[in-house]
Every structure is written in structure tokens, then in C-alpha cells.
Amino acid sequence: MPKHEINPNKWIDLYSDYLFNYTISRVNDREMAQDLVSETFLAGLKSMKNFKGDASERTWLISILKRKIIDYYRKINSNKGKAEVRIGYNDDAESEGDWLEERVADPFDKTAEDTLQNAELGNAIHSCLSKLPQKQADVFKMKTILNYETEVICNELNITASNLWVIIHRARTAMADCLEKNWL
Amino acid sequence: MKKSVFFISCDEAKHICDKAQYDEASSWEKFKLSVRLMYCNVTQKYYKRNKKLTKVVKSSNAECLNPKEREALEMKFKKELSKH
Numbered sequence: 709m710p711k712h713e714i715n716p717n718k719w720i721d722l723y724s725d726y727l728f729n730y731t732i733s734r735v736n737d738r739e740m741a742q743d744l745v746s747e748t749f750l751a752g753l754k755s756m757k758n759f760k761g762d763a764s765e766r767t768w769l770i771s772i773l774k775r776k777i778i779d780y781y782r783k784i785n786s787n788k789g790k791a792e793v794r795i796g797y798n799d800d801a802e803s804e805g806d807w808l809e810e811r812v813a814d815p816f817d818k819t820a821e822d823t824l825q826n827a828e829l830g831n832a833i834h835s836c837l838s839k840l841p842q843k844q845a846d847v848f849k850m851k852t853i854l855n856y857e858t859e860v861i862c863n864e865l866n867i868t869a870s871n872l873w874v875i876i877h878r879a880r881t882a883m884a885d886c887l888e889k890n891w892l
Numbered sequence: 893m894k895k896s897v898f899f900i901s902c903d904e905a906k907h908i909c910d911k912a913q914y915d916e917a918s919s920w921e922k923f924k925l926s927v928r929l930m931y932c933n934v935t936q937k938y939y940k941r942n943k944k945l946t947k948v949v950k951s952s953n954a955e956c957l958n959p960k961e962r963e964a965l966e967m968k969f970k971k972e973l974s975k976h
Contacts, residue, residue, distance in 0.1 A: 716973055720966045725956040732955045742961055749969050753976055829952035849956045851914060852949055858916065864959060877910050884945045891948070 712761045714768075719749055721842065723766055725849065726834040727773055733827040734777055744780060748773040829891060836886035840879055847872060848879040900924045905935040913946045 727748060731741040751772050759768055837845045846865065850856045851872075858869055867875070900908070905928040911917040912925065928935050957965065 716976075720962070720969055724962060724965055728957050729955050733953070738955075741955075742957070742965065746965055746968055749965075750972055753969075753972055756976075826951065826953050829948065830954040833949060833952055833954045834956070850959075852946075853954055853956050854958055858914075873907060873910060877906065880910060880913075880942060880945055884941050887945065887948060 712764050714756055714759045714761070714765055716749075716753055716756065719752070719765070719769070722838055723769055724749075726766065726831065726838065727769060729830045729834050730770065730827075731773065731777065733830060735780060740780065744773065744776045747776050751776070832887060832891045833883075836883050836890065839886060840882055844875055844879040844882065847875045848883065851876060898924060898927050900928055902928075902932060902934055905929075905932065906938050909935070909939050909942050913942055 724745060727745045728741055731744050732738060735741055735744065748769060752769055755772075759765075763771075837848065840848065843865070847861060847867075850861045850864070851858070856864075858872060861867075862869055862872055865872075905925055908917050908921045908925045912922060917925070925935075925939075929939060
């Protein structure tokens with residue numbers, strides 16, 4: 709008997725944010741990340757028969773997504789010439805030489821290690837979020853990650869402000885517990 | 893019992909602490925919280941942990957779909973799912 713079962717009806721609720729976060733930290737383009745996640749789900753649907761149940765659904769979907777991201781970069785690289793033209797070279801005489809400075813690594817810029825660590829932390833946050841009740845997860849995401857105003861969330865989810873703060877309190881406590889176990 | 897102007901309950905302190913993480917606590921609320929923080933270990937612990945969580949989430953640059961994006965994704969997926 710397989711260790712894991714597949715249920716595409718729950719994919720959007722359970723994995724869309726996790727996959728989106730995973731993708732955007734690698735492609736850095738919101739629209740493209742949405743397309744890749746959508747393509748991943750559709751490809752998952754098509755190849756559902758191949759799911760053996762050895763790995764979890766999420767791991768299986770991530771493996772599809774990784775291939776999609778690689779394909780995306782292959783496609784970009786095949787258009788490399790176009791990409792090079794996009795580099796803005798300023799040939800204004802007054803600022804001659806500035807372009808070189810612009811291309812020197814910024815010491816305050818993120819290192820590859822920082823980026824990797826942030827991506828892992830982002831994944832840990834989404835793993836913890838997936839363990840919360842749906843409403844808590846939604847409110848936490850809207851308030852903490854999307855930085856929505858309290859009023860907007862209340863209108864969107866049809867809850868009162870005091871309700872929102874109770875939910876936020878529970879979500880934050882659960883998130884801190886989960887992250888302490890898994891990350892901090 | 894008459895409610896004190898300066899001294900707040902632990903639950904109220906936690907509530908203000910949550911609001912402060914989103915810059916939604918007023919100066920007066922922050923003052924009351926800082927009074928409570930001077931003598932209450934539970935509030936101190938909660939405050940420290942809550943601040944740490946905010947810092948961690950911010951530094952992760954975690955992203956998620958907004959409701960509209962999610963709805964669009966769901967619609968597209970459900971359309972395909974109905975064919976299976």
C-alpha cells in the first residue's frame with residue numbers, strides 16, 4: 709500500500725503558497741511564478757497516474773516544479789542575446805565610467821548564502837502555515853506577509869477587528885511554536 | 893474593581909504587543925505595555941518571542957499569493973480538474 713495518497717482537490721489550499729514562495733525566490737518575477745505554479749498543478753494532474761506514493765504530494769509537486777523552473781531558465785538562455793541588450797548602458801559623456809561602478813558587487817547586497825537561507829526560512833514559514841487552521845493561516849498571511857490593512861482583511865473575510873486580533877494572536881503563538889521547533 | 897489607567901492585564905498586554913508588531917498600537921498603549929513589561933515575566937517572554945517572529949518573517953522575504961491571484965489560479969485549476 710502506498711505511504712501517501714494523492715488528492716488534487718486540496719492542492720490549491722495546501723500547496724499553492726508554498727510552491728509560489730519556492731518559485732518566486734528562484735525566478736524573482738511574480739507573474740512568471742504564478743504561471744509556473746499553475747503549470748505545475750496542471751502537469752501534476754496529467755501525471756497523477758505516475759504518483760507512486762513513496763514521497764509526499766508536496767515533494768512530488770516540488771519535483772515537477774523544479775523541472776518547470778529549469779525549463780524556464782533554458783528558455784531564457786536561448787534568448788540570451790536579447791537579455792544582454794536589456795542591460796542599460798549609459799553613454800552620456802558626463803557619467804562616463806559610472807557604469808563600471810554600478811557593476812561592482814555591492815557589499816550590502818545579499819550573498820548567495822543569505823538568499824539560500826532566506827528561501828529555506830520562507831519554506832519553513834509556509835510549512836508552519838500549512839499546519840494552522842485555514843482561517844488563521846489566511847489572516848496571518850494577509851496581515852504579516854501581504855501587509856494588508858486591518859480594515860481590508862476584515863472586509864475581505866467578513867470578520868470584526870477584535871476577531872482579527874484574536875485570530876492573529878492564536879496564529880502568531882502557533883507560528884512561534886512551530887518555527888522554534890523547526891527553525892529557530 | 894476599578895480598572896487602572898496604567899496597569900493592564902496580561903491578556904491586554906499581549907493584545908497590544910500583537911498590534912505593536914504591525915505598528916497599530918497607539919503611543920498610550922505602548923506606554924501601558926512598557927509599564928507591564930517592567931514587572932511581568934510572562935509579558936516579557938511573550939514580547940520577546942513575538943518580536944523575534946516578526947523579525948524572522950521579515951528577514952525571510954516570504955511571499956504568498958494575494959486573494960485575487962489565488963482565485964485566478966483556483967479557477968484555472970478547477971476547470972482542468974473537472975475534465976479529470
